Amino acid sequence: MKKILGIILIIVWLAVIVLVSLAYTGSFTSSFSDLVQNYTWLFTIIAIVSAIVGFRLTFNGMGGLSKKEKTYPLVMGKLISIDQGAVGYVRVNGQPSCRLTIQFTTNDGQQITATIRKIIQLTDLAQFQPGIPLPIRYNPQNPQHIAIDFNADLSQVQPQPGNSVNAQQTFMNPGQVQMNFDPMQLQAQMMNEGVTTQAAMDIRNTGVQAKGVILSAQPTGNIVANNGEIELKIEVTKPDGSQYQATVRKAIPPIALPYIQVGRVIQVFYKPENEQNITIGL
Numbered sequence: 001m002k003k004i005l006g007i008i009l010i011i012v013w014l015a016v017i018v019l020v021s022l023a024y025t026g027s028f029t030s031s032f033s034d035l036v037q038n039y040t041w042l043f044t045i046i047a048i049v050s051a052i053v054g055f056r057l058t059f060n061g062m063g064g065l066s067k068k069e070k071t072y073p074l075v076m077g078k079l080i081s082i083d084q085g086a087v088g089y090v091r092v093n094g095q096p097s098c099r100l101t102i103q104f105t106t107n108d109g110q111q112i113t114a115t116i117r118k119i120i121q122l123t124d125l126a127q128f129q130p131g132i133p134l135p136i137r138y139n140p141q142n143p144q145h146i147a148i149d150f151n152a153d154l155s156q157v158q159p160q161p162g163n164s165v166n167a168q169q170t171f172m173n174p175g176q177v178q179m180n181f182d183p184m185q186l187q188a189q190m191m192n193e194g195v196t197t198q199a200a201m202d203i204r205n206t207g208v209q210a211k212g213v214i215l216s217a218q219p220t221g222n223i224v225a226n227n228g229e230i231e232l233k234i235e236v237t238k239p240d241g242s243q244y245q246a247t248v249r250k251a252i253p254p255i256a257l258p259y260i261q262v263g264r265v266i267q268v269f270y271k272p273e274n275e276q277n278i279t280i281g282l
Contacts, residue, residue, distance in 0.1 A: 009054030016047040065137065069147045072137035077104030077146075079132050080113065100128070102146065104136050112143045200279040204269045211237045212268035212280065215245070217260050224251035230260060236268050236278065246270075246278045 020043050022028060023036035036043065083099040098120050103113045120128060139145040212234040222229040229251045237243050252260055267281035 006054045009050040013047050013050035016043050065147050075104050076133050077102040077136035082128050114144045114146045203279045207269040207271045210268045212266050214264050227251040246276050
């Protein structure tokens, strides 16, 4: 109902703009045009209020959470899909409005798949990839009504048996990727998904740790376990201060892409007997 009202208000906003524009171009009778022009201030107020309220009601979740939404239960959900085709041509302040489909489990065990429309900054769009966990607040009376809470305190999340998405997983926050996970569990998951290999894990676990600087990052065009492969050229600084350059190819999960930036300092692991065979830690 709120979205229907929002759409009606947006139509009112557009109609007022068209009405005033036509009045000033003389498209109506002189008496009607004069009437509209005399009350332009009133039509301006109607247009502003209709636009603000209409967009707020229609594009639920675009901005910050309402006071009521902040009281909703907090769970971790999983992004199932992002649909730019349906609403991707709707832009607010130049940014695309996308429809996100999110799956989550309520605190009483219900499996819910809900959709939400959200304005996503163009610079953050690549980070919204299916499979990433997101902190979700839902209305207990209507679990289809959800909001994404990037400022959530994850300690509020209650563990849910059988739910693979939990507060210990990394969740994506545009502009700030928060890393909060068990490294051993992550390594096992990455191996199971084919993102890394046992050999790379051995280098990481038993090799020499050093600092590296990313000199270049080029996509190879290969897809490994649904993750894009990137060729990285890295300048490695060994513990004794000496430096050398090495190249490594690695499948990078979308949520880790913000860490792959030229000039960024990262962890590097290598074996002394083969320094060119390196692996990286993000």
